[in-house]
Amino acid sequence: MRSMLSPTPTIGLKRRYLDAAGLASVLGGATTLGKLSEAGGAKVEGAGVKFDELAGMLDTFKPDFNIVTP
DSSP states (O other), rough: OGGSHHHHHHHHOOOOOOOOOHHHHHTSSOOOHHHHHTTTTTOOEEEEHHHHHHHTSSSSOOOTTTTTOO
16 A cells, blocks of 8 residues: 555645544535634645545435335
């Protein structure tokens, strides 16, 4: 896995600076990494905009979909 790491990463996030709830709120679309960082809920090293771009590419699902249709 280490061989796949970029020697010059675009962004750096560490677990101690971004908790699971913060990550879920960003990936769920409730907030952006920039807003979370401004509020003190995350520490971003590098281009946080790239993370927001990645989060914006994720699919959103409706929670009330039918599991079994008649």
